[in-house]
Structure formats: structure tokens, C-alpha cells
Amino acid sequence: IQMTQSPSSLSASIGDRVTITCRASQGINNYLAWFQQKPGKAPKSLIYAASTLQSGVPSKFSGSGSGTDFGLTISNLQPEDFAIYYCQQYHSYPITFGQGTRLQIK
């Protein structure tokens, strides 16, 4: 299953609200996770089951979608939110990731 994220990069300002989309090449129900990765660090899980927030993740992050089309929305962008974001399907093997979306400060 191929996962396609868009955009590949995104520039936004502090306080903005942004949405990253992820499309699966076939239906994956809601077996979709989102990760945040900062330079030199391990990825951090934000959302699983398409819309369930991981414990400790602020509610400014939200996930949506089912089937083939999914979104990650981040509200009120702060400096610590600028990072690379990946989607991942875990519906079937091989598990696959999107190519990543680099969120940069405008």
C-alpha cells in the first residue's frame, strides 16, 4: 500500500492552522498513524487509529479520515511544532510510511 502525503513541504507562521493530507493507494479502514520527527531525534507518535490522540499529545493536534483519505491538522502553530510529519498505514504488511511533510516557519 502506497502512502502519499501532500504537501511535501509547507511554510506557515506562528499562530497559523495547517492541514497535512495523506492518501492510501487502497482502503486501510482507520489503521493510520501520524508521527512528528525533529532533527536528530526519534519520531514521536501523535495519533493512531486515524483520529485518536496519543496520551500526552496536546489537543492542538487532530486527525481525521477513514478509508483512503486522511488529514492531520495542527492549530495555533508554535515554534516547537516545526518539524517533519509522517503518516503510516498499519492495516497490512508491509507497513508503509508517507514520504514526509516538512513544516517550516515562514
Add this chain to the structure above:
Amino acid sequence: EVQLLQSGGGLVQPGGSLTVSCEASGFTFSNYAMTWVRQAPGKGLEWVSVISGGGDATYYTDSVKGRFTISRDDSKNTLFLQMNSLRPEDTAIYFCGRGRAADYWGQGILVTVSS
């Protein structure tokens, strides 16, 4: 607190072997599937392998099938990835993760395949 502590990376020549480990704490290790993910320098995340809780089922990405073996020792709360016939394109940071959806990650360990 869930923790995954990785060890065992390093420099290896093409064709060589290396085993990386991931010691878990803070949860009942035997109840969870465990995952390996890698990231080549400057690249995105690539799923490598998963082993079921109990270890009776394993899956691999095509590029490592027949060369890598995932295993676990539930008595020691430790996950392993044995890598044989290593190639330069296997050079990456290797991460372990809890579950298929990797809700917790190890710190990552660098494996460099070079002569």
C-alpha cells in the same frame, strides 16, 4: 514509564553481519508486537520488520527478506534484529518501536555499512 533502550550499532563491512538490540521496560513486553524501522541519512522512515507478541509471527520488507531476522527474548524483555549480508544501502539509523503502530520508540542506533 515506557522505555526502549537500543544498543549494538556500528561500522561493518559489506557482506558482514551485525545484531542490534532493544531492551524494553515499563510495560509487559510479551503482550506487544515489536517493530523495527530504519532511516537512511537524510531520508524518510522505512518499515523493516515486525514480530508478534509471543514471537510466533514475523514479517519483513522485501529488501531485507532472507538477510535479516527479527527475534525476541521475553524473559529478558529484549528485541533483536540480526542483520546478515549487509549492503551499503542498509546504512541507516535503526529504531525499535512498540506495537505495529510504534507508539513508543527507541533512541535509534546507527548502522554503517562501508569498506
